[in-house]
Amino acid sequence: MAPRPAAAQSTLAVAVKATDLYKFAAFVEWPPSAFSGPADPAVLCVAGDDPFGPVLDQAVRGQKIGGHPIVVTRLDHVDRGAPCNILFAAPSRRQSPADALDMVRGQPVLTVTDEAGDPNARGMIDFVLREGRVRFRIDPRLAERSGLLISSKLLSLAVKP
Amino acid sequence: MMRVRPPGDRRPARGLRAVSMAAAMIAAVLLVAAGLAVAGYNEGLFRAQAAREAQVQADILAASLTAALAFDDTDAAQQYLGALRANPEVEAAGLYGPAGALRSSYRRDPSQTLPVRAPAGAPASAQGQLVVTAPVVQAGVRLGSVYLRVQAEPAQRRLLRYAAIGLLGVMASLVAVVLGAANAAQRRANRALAEANQALHHQIEQRERAEEALRQSQKMEAMGQLTGGVAHDFNNLLMVASSGLDLLDRTQDPERRAALRQGVRQALDRGAGLTRQLLAFSRRSPLKSEVVDLGQRIEGMRLLLERSLREDIAVRFDIQPDLWAAELDPTQLEVAVLNIAVNARDAMPAGGVIVLAARNRPDFSIDGEEGDFVELSVTDTGEGMAAETVRRVFEPFFTTKPVGKGTGLGLSQVYGFCRASGGAARVTSAPGQGTSISLYFPASTKPLTQTPAPAPAPAAPPPGTVLLVEDDDAVAAAVSAMLAELGYRVVRASDATSALAVLDRGGAPIDLVFSDMVMPGAMDGAALAELVLERRPDLPVVLTTGFSEAAEAASRKGLKLLPKPYRIEELAAELAAARTAKKGS
Numbered sequence: 001m002a003p004r005p006a007a008a009q010s011t012l013a014v015a016v017k018a019t020d021l022y023k024f025a026a027f028v029e030w031p032p033s034a035f036s037g038p039a040d041p042a043v044l045c046v047a048g049d050d051p052f053g054p055v056l057d058q059a060v061r062g063q064k065i066g067g068h069p070i071v072v073t074r075l076d077h078v079d080r081g082a083p084c085n086i087l088f089a090a091p092s093r094r095q096s097p098a099d100a101l102d103m104v105r106g107q108p109v110l111t112v113t114d115e116a117g118d119p120n121a122r123g124m125i126d127f128v129l130r131e132g133r134v135r136f137r138i139d140p141r142l143a144e145r146s147g148l149l150i151s152s153k154l155l156s157l158a159v160k161p
Numbered sequence: 162m163m164r165v166r167p168p169g170d171r172r173p174a175r176g177l178r179a180v181s182m183a184a185a186m187i188a189a190v191l192l193v194a195a196g197l198a199v200a201g202y203n204e205g206l207f208r209a210q211a212a213r214e215a216q217v218q219a220d221i222l223a224a225s226l227t228a229a230l231a232f233d234d235t236d237a238a239q240q241y242l243g244a245l246r247a248n249p250e251v252e253a254a255g256l257y258g259p260a261g262a263l264r265s266s267y268r269r270d271p272s273q274t275l276p277v278r279a280p281a282g283a284p285a286s287a288q289g290q291l292v293v294t295a296p297v298v299q300a301g302v303r304l305g306s307v308y309l310r311v312q313a314e315p316a317q318r319r320l321l322r323y324a325a326i327g328l329l330g331v332m333a334s335l336v337a338v339v340l341g342a343a344n345a346a347q348r349r350a351n352r353a354l355a356e357a358n359q360a361l362h363h364q365i366e367q368r369e370r371a372e373e374a375l376r377q378s379q380k381m382e383a384m385g386q387l388t389g390g391v392a393h394d395f396n397n398l399l400m401v402a403s404s405g406l407d408l409l410d411r412t413q414d415p416e417r418r419a420a421l422r423q424g425v426r427q428a429l430d431r432g433a434g435l436t437r438q439l440l441a442f443s444r445r446s447p448l449k450s451e452v453v454d455l456g457q458r459i460e461g462m463r464l465l466l467e468r469s470l471r472e473d474i475a476v477r478f479d480i481q482p483d484l485w486a487a488e489l490d491p492t493q494l495e496v497a498v499l500n501i502a503v504n505a506r507d508a509m510p511a512g513g514v515i516v517l518a519a520r521n522r523p524d525f526s527i528d529g530e531e532g533d534f535v536e537l538s539v540t541d542t543g544e545g546m547a548a549e550t551v552r553r554v555f556e557p558f559f560t561t562k563p564v565g566k567g568t569g570l571g572l573s574q575v576y577g578f579c580r581a582s583g584g585a586a587r588v589t590s591a592p593g594q595g596t597s598i599s600l601y602f603p604a605s606t607k608p609l610t611q612t613p614a615p616a617p618a619p620a621a622p623p624p625g626t627v628l629l630v631e632d633d634d635a636v637a638a639a640v641s642a643m644l645a646e647l648g649y650r651v652v653r654a655s656d657a658t659s660a661l662a663v664l665d666r667g668g669a670p671i672d673l674v675f676s677d678m679v680m681p682g683a684m685d686g687a688a689l690a691e692l693v694l695e696r697r698p699d700l701p702v703v704l705t706t707g708f709s710e711a712a713e714a715a716s717r718k719g720l721k722l723l724p725k726p727y728r729i730e731e732l733a734a735e736l737a738a739a740r741t742a743k744k745g746s
Binding site: 020023025026027063064065066067151153154156157 | 224225227228229231232234237299300301302
């Protein structure tokens with residue numbers, strides 16, 4: 001197995017993160033209210049400046065979350081009640097990740113951030129670099145407050161915050 | 162007899178043992194079979210269980226490796242796989258990606274190998290190894306697979322189990338062998354026992370033959386003594402009778418003739434008594450029990466005793482007043498007392514005293530009999546007897562008198578009579594101290610038997626015609642004379658057939674048939690009596706015989722019988738009674 005690329009090799013790191021983003025979904029349980037029907041798409045929102053580009057679209061192509069086909073939506077600004085199941089909040093001039101996260105606080109939305117220094121601007125899952133490899137830390141209490149259940153399998157892979 | 166089972170009796174027991182032996186063998190075989198079956202069943206169960214366990218382990222491994230596989234976390238995957246080291250049965254494990262490429266692996270030792278590509282298919286077991294695979298699935302998405310290879314069973318555990326089964330089999334066979342050995346030993350013991358038993362039987366038979374021979378010789382000796390004694394007694398009686406008759410012809414002196422007649426009569430009476438004694442001894446003379454006052458009976462014998470004994474012997478009576486009654490045959494009683502008295506007389510050659518005493522013995526116990534008894538004892542002042550003689554005094558044919566002097570029957574008659582009456586007899590004696598013989602009879606509460614008064618002569622019908630059936634001419638002549646003397650007319654027939662002919666001819670009217678019982682020809686007296694009863698129910702029949710067996714048979718059939726010898730008075734009374742009974746009925 002090849003070692004995961006370092007952050008410096010930004011392209012590879014971005015690709016890994018793009019893949020991880022939808023893979024998280026398999027280890028998360030949404031409350032039934034998150035989807036209105038079995039055929040509803042699972043919406044993966046990317047807020048702020050999109051670091052992935054077409055890599056993300058290629059990674060999620062044909063993938064499903066519990067039978068729901070994954071749809072990628074890019075948002076300049078996250079409003080309260082935005083129709084996201086997963087929200088990747090990237091920094092931008094238009095809206096800070098903390099503000100974007102505030103918009104969906106309490107909603108059944110899996111929030112993901114990347115290298116958030118400020119704990120208040122940190123999503124339920126936050127990508128970090130450890131020993132040159134892409135890892136992630138998880139705040140399960142935050143997820144619980146939004147009605148999400150994160151599998152212990154995923155928790156076991158997370159690094160300490 | 163010996164309590165030894167004849168050889169044939171062992172068969173069922175031996176059969177039983179053979180069956181139990183076979184049962185034991187079958188049980189042993191069944192035990193082994195059951196052990197093997199249980200072992201086989203357990204083996205199957207164990208394999209299935211092992212396969213399930215391996216599968217569960219693979220499933221758990223797959224579940225815990227899900228995230229590591231999803232996020233390509235080699236460290237985490239290696240950590241999980243390394244944890245398998247805690248289970249010594251796991252030989253190797255592999256984690257394969259969605260395309261089937263090996264991502265991470267675990268080997269118990271370096272010699273183990275893993276398939277490079279993810280294997281597919283059901284669990285397989287080979288060479289004691291069990292191989293299972295499990296898909297790694299998360300949220301319905303197949304992420305890859307897990308390969309797990311475990312030892313199907315540790316070698317030592319399998320060995321242990323087979324050793325246990327083997328031990329079971331060995332023990333079962335051991336049980337069968339021990340049972341077989343025990344059985345064989347028992348059979349040998351039985352054979353030895355059977356042989357010993359046979360030998361014992363042989364010896365018993367030999368002994369019985371020897372005893373039989375001894376008894377026979379003893380009997381012959383007794384017969385010799387008896388014959389001698391009886392012949393001597395009879396010769397004496399015949400001598401008296403013969404000389405008496407001779408002298409009767411030679412004298413005309415009425416007083417002397419009367420004395421001679423009485424002498425002849427006494428001799429004949431004693432002869433009759435002697436034969437009665439013989440019959441009583443042979444137990445063929447049935448007891449004619451009556452309830453009697455012993456005291457009265459003994460007193461009544463005073464004259465008889467004084468006549469039988471010598472002048473130098475005094476007879477005294479000591480009878481308790483209010484003596485209880487006893488049920489016994491008075492004739493036998495008299496014979497017994499006479500026997501004892503005669504013995505006492507012979508024991509007192511120089512004279513002495515005989516005391517006859519009678520008294521009540523309440524709540525007495527003797528020879529296993531208990532209750533109220535009446536004791537009659539005859540005590541003499543004679544020479545007494547030694548202990549050895551006392552011991553044997555009641556034995557038949559035992560006598561201390563020389564051959565020709567005694568029959569040895571007297572005291573045995575006494576003993577037999579007492580036992581037959583439900584009582585007992587005892588002897589007390591010592592040399593020089595005299596002898597006392599005591600007879601014990603159970604006391605009776607029944608009223609005394611009234612001695613029937615002789616039938617009044619006028620009531621007897623007038624004599625008529627008697628058909629006398631008798632084969633012996635001498636007896637026939639004597640009886641004819643007696644009948645004629647009694648006023649009867651006599652028609653004689655010499656056997657039953659001619660008697661019937663006389664009756665059928667219907668010549669002179671016959672009033673009574675008087676027939677001997679034992680006669681030559683096809684028909685005896687009893688058969689004749691029955692035929693006569695059939696044809697002429699009104700015709701009285703009286704039988705007579707000197708044979709005790711024939712007399713018993715007649716008594717059983719309810720026929721009238723007059724035992725020989727009889728006196729003319731007895732003949733008259735019996736015939737008159739028979740005719741009166743017929744008339745009355």
